[in-house]
Amino acid sequence: MEISRRDFMHIAAIFGLSAATSSFASSQAIEKISFKDLYSFKSTGNFTLLHMCDLHAHIKPLYWREPSTLISAPNLVGTPGFLCGESFAKFYGLEPSSLDAYFDTYMDFNALARKFGKMGGIAHMKTLTNHIIKERGKENVLFLDSGDTWQGTGVALKTRGEAIVKAQNYLGIDVMVGHWEFTYGKERVRELIDKLDAKFISQNIVGDDPFADEYEELIFEPYTIEERGGAKIGIIGQSFPFTSTANPKEFTEGWSFGLRLETLQEYVDELRNEKKVDCVVVLSHDGFSVDQEVARKVKGIDFILSGHTHDPSPRPITIDGTVIVIAGSHGKYIGRLDIDAKDGKVKGYEYKLIPIASNLIPADPEGEKLVDELYEPFAREFNEVLGKTKGMLYKRDTFFSTFDQLINDAIMDEMKCDVSFTPGYRWGTTVLAGEDILMDNVYEMCGITYPNVYTFELKGQKIANLLEDIADNVFNANPLYQQGGDMSRLGGVTYSIAVSNPAGERISDLKIGAKAIDLDKTYIVSSWGGNLQKAGENLQEKKIRPVYDVVRDYIKRQKVVDVSNKGNVKLVDYSCGCPPKGKRGC
Numbered sequence: 354m355e356i357s358r359r360d361f362m363h364i365a366a367i368f369g370l371s372a373a374t375s376s377f378a379s380s381q382a383i384e385k386i387s388f389k390d391l392y393s394f395k396s397t398g399n400f401t402l403l404h405m406c407d408l409h410a411h412i413k414p415l416y417w418r419e420p421s422t423l424i425s426a427p428n429l430v431g432t433p434g435f436l437c438g439e440s441f442a443k444f445y446g447l448e449p450s451s452l453d454a455y456f457d458t459y460m461d462f463n464a465l466a467r468k469f470g471k472m473g474g475i476a477h478m479k480t481l482t483n484h485i486i487k488e489r490g491k492e493n494v495l496f497l498d499s500g501d502t503w504q505g506t507g508v509a510l511k512t513r514g515e516a517i518v519k520a521q522n523y524l525g526i527d528v529m530v531g532h533w534e535f536t537y538g539k540e541r542v543r544e545l546i547d548k549l550d551a552k553f554i555s556q557n558i559v560g561d562d563p564f565a566d567e568y569e570e571l572i573f574e575p576y577t578i579e580e581r582g583g584a585k586i587g588i589i590g591q592s593f594p595f596t597s598t599a600n601p602k603e604f605t606e607g608w609s610f611g612l613r614l615e616t617l618q619e620y621v622d623e624l625r626n627e628k629k630v631d632c633v634v635v636l637s638h639d640g641f642s643v644d645q646e647v648a649r650k651v652k653g654i655d656f657i658l659s660g661h662t663h664d665p666s667p668r669p670i671t672i673d674g675t676v677i678v679i680a681g682s683h684g685k686y687i688g689r690l691d692i693d694a695k696d697g698k699v700k701g702y703e704y705k706l707i708p709i710a711s712n713l714i715p716a717d718p719e720g721e722k723l724v725d726e727l728y729e730p731f732a733r734e735f736n737e738v739l740g741k742t743k744g745m746l747y748k749r750d751t752f753f754s755t756f757d758q759l760i761n762d763a764i765m766d767e768m769k770c771d772v773s774f775t776p777g778y779r780w781g782t783t784v785l786a787g788e789d790i791l792m793d794n795v796y797e798m799c800g801i802t803y804p805n806v807y808t809f810e811l812k813g814q815k816i817a818n819l820l821e822d823i824a825d826n827v828f829n830a831n832p833l834y835q836q837g838g839d840m841s842r843l844g845g846v847t848y849s850i851a852v853s854n855p856a857g858e859r860i861s862d863l864k865i866g867a868k869a870i871d872l873d874k875t876y877i878v879s880s881w882g883g884n885l886q887k888a889g890e891n892l893q894e895k896k897i898r899p900v901y902d903v904v905r906d907y908i909k910r911q912k913v914v915d916v917s918n919k920g921n922v923k924l925v926d927y928s929c930g931c932p933p934k935g936k937r938g939c
Contacts, residue, residue: 394485397703398693399582401489402634403482403496406660407682409505409533409780411797412520412724414471414711416783417683418747419665421459422930425642426830427853430927431934433670434641434662434832438931439939445667456685456708457665463745466785470712473684475520476720477711481687482525489691493582498529499660499680500592500638503545504536505780507735507796508727513537516727518548523723526551528577532593532638532661536802538604552577554590554636556620562607572608575620584631584694587624589617591637591647593661595836601803601884612639612833614650621653625697632694634658641666641679642832648675655699656690663749663779667706678704682780685709735793739908742790743915748781748798751827751930752840752850753920756781756798760900761844762916763907764879768808768896771865772816773844774880777827790914795904799881804899806881809889814872817863819885820848825856840922849923862923 423437424430436444438458447454455465456472486494502521503514514537521529529551535542546553556575560567576589594612597605617635624630633655637644640661648657654675663682670677680688686706693701728735746756761773782797784790826836849862863870878889881900886892908914924930928938 394689394691394705395703396488397691397701399493399584399695400586400692401485401494401581402656402658402688402690402692403485403494404499404658404678404680404688404690405478405496405684405686406499406638406658406680407501407663407780408498408517408684409501409682410503410509410517410800411473411506411683411782412475412508412517412727414474414477415683415797416466416471416785417473417685418462418745418749418783419457419459420749420751420930422751422753422924424751424828424852424924424927424930425835426828428830429642429832430932431936432642433666434645434664436664436931440931440933443933452708452710453667456681456710457667459747462747462783463786466783469710472711473709474711474716474720474724475524475684476716476718476724477709477714478684478687479524479717479720480714481707481709483717485689486525495527495579495581495586495588496525497588497634497636497658498526498551499636499658500529500531501533501660501682501780502529502531504533504802505797505800507731507793507800510796510800510802511731512727513541514545515548518545519723519727522548522550523720527579528552528554528588528590528636530555530590530592530636530638530660532596533600535596535605536600538802539606539608554588555592556589556616557591557594557611557613559609559613560607561609565607567607575616576624578624578628578630584692585629586632586634586694587628587630588634588636589620589624591617591635591639593638594643599836599838604802612643612647614647617647618651618653621651625653629697631697632656632692632699637661640832640835641677642835644677645670645672646832648672648677655694656692656702658688658690665706669704676702676704678706680706735791735796737792738789739792739795739905740790740911741913742784742786742788743913744918745786746784746790746794746914746916748783749779750839752922752924753842755916755918756784757842758844758916759908759914760798760904761842762914763904764806764881764900765844766907766910767898767903768806768879769877770808770879771845771876772811772878774878774883774885775842775844776882777839777841778882779838790908792905795901795908799899799901799904801882804881804901805897806879806900806903807886807889808877808879808893808896809886810875810891811878811885811889812872813865813870813874813876815888816865816876816878817860817870817872819888820860820863821857824850824852824859828852828859829856843921847921847923849925851925853926861925
């Protein structure tokens with residue numbers, strides 16, 4: 354990889370290298386500069402919080418393209434949490450074609466990926482954290498994890514999360530909360546917590562089984578008090594509040610989830626008034642936009658370390674005195690938050706969202722060895738080349754992605770259905786144009802604990818109603834009613850959508866197989882990753898198969914997949930996918 358002087362200056366700016374850059378850059382060839390110098394940071398205060406979120410079990414470096422469409426209700430579009438592409442670059446002041454533009458936006462992704470290389474990987478993350486710990490002192494550093502960590506890859510699925518717990522222990526995670534973790538089931542969650550060196554906390558999960566000992570009791574400790582740098586830090590856990598509706602209920606039967614803002618306020622007050630902490634932190638998996646509302650409703654929080662929505666945010670935002678940060682996804686970033694807190698008060702802080710550029714940050718040998726050991730039992734299966742892709746396969750977008758379309762194409766080809774539903778999950782991977790598709794990549798898109806594809810009958814009216822319900826979840830003007838995820842991806846279907854219309858009136862021109870939907874007709878529908886089959890009739894039990902097997906076999910048959918980048922959804926009230934605040938176009 355060739356890094357020009359201009360690229361280096363962008364990289365230096367990302368890592369916080371000050372004016373000293375020019376003094377040694379001018380006297381040395383750029384390729385001879387040690388990138389450990391790029392770790393420079395304006396250290397502040399008496400302790401450091403390191404933060405990661407939404408790793409989704411990606412312990413190896415990967416490519417991850419940010420969305421080219423990120424639409425929400427008009428009052429939210431163009432605000433932090435709903436920024437992408439040029440609007441993101443302008444909001445945060447990114448230079449075109451720079452390392453930060455590559456990490457934070459979709460623009461020129463294929464070309465910049467070949468220039469800057471892969472992202473993340475625990476061995477590269479560890480090199481960075483080791484540097485920070487050496488600089489600040491281990492006794493002055495806490496590493497916090499906002500969850501969605503144990504699930505999302507083949508190695509996670511095959512080991513039922515244990516490989517990722519080992520990765521967390523290697524990284525030195527101190528405290529975490531959860532969401533997709535719970536899809537391993539309550540018993541397995543408890544087993545993994547026993548193997549975890551970190552504390553697992555959540556103030557918003559309560560027993561609701563009247564026949565259980567934990568009825569109306571907290572399932573986990575609501576908070577922990579940690580001492581670093583002479584300060585008492587109160588950390589309150591906030592797991593994903595909609596877990597039991599976003600994922601099948603059977604995994605968490607007997608546990609009740611919710612935002613529980615009243616009890617959150619009580620714990621904030623308890624930490625301040627009774628425990629006399631110097632700093633109150635909420636470690637959250639609510640989502641970036643939801644946590645902005647939390648900051649408006651709950652008083653006395655110093656910092657919210659957010660997660661769930663996968664947003665990179667190079668700058669913190671402050672709402673009513675609460676500072677909110679979020680650290681992207683898939684191990685692409687680590688957030689560093691230096692805090693000066695004493696005598697019950699935060700006096701100052703410095704923050705940087707540090708991109709884990711795995712071609713620039715050297716790998717820690719111990720981490721490379723651990724990853725190899727964790728993957729070795731499955732190497733033959735994971736490394737199988739299934740075929741090639743003509744165009745780039747990516748995941749994240751509001752309405753459509755090429756990898757999801759590939760999944761729908763595979764399902765429709767095998768199941769011979771009229772309509773295919775694929776859930777709008779945010780996690781996955783990116784495969785560059787012209788590259789091999791590995792079985793590992795398929796697991797990175799489909800590796801869930803309830804992977805079966807179901808084929809059944811559904812009336813046209815139910816399909817239409819379902820789309821409206823999903824749209825109301827995704828585009829509700831109140832972030833507290835957005836349960837997470839993008840629009841479900843549909844195969845065999847096209848439609849138009851007016852996001853700003855009232856609930857129940859957003860979808861129009863709905864077609865199945867290029868014909869207007871017949872609300873009274875019965876269609877053959879296939880779906881996975883949810884409970885839609887329970888709403889249908891005449892389930893074809895002989896066709897039930899794991900989605901990753903369906904996709905694997907399809908790619909093998911195709912040999913070279915050529916997925917169009919043209920979406921199947923027409924956006925009526927916006928003329929581009931990344932409008933700035935207050936605009937309907939770019």
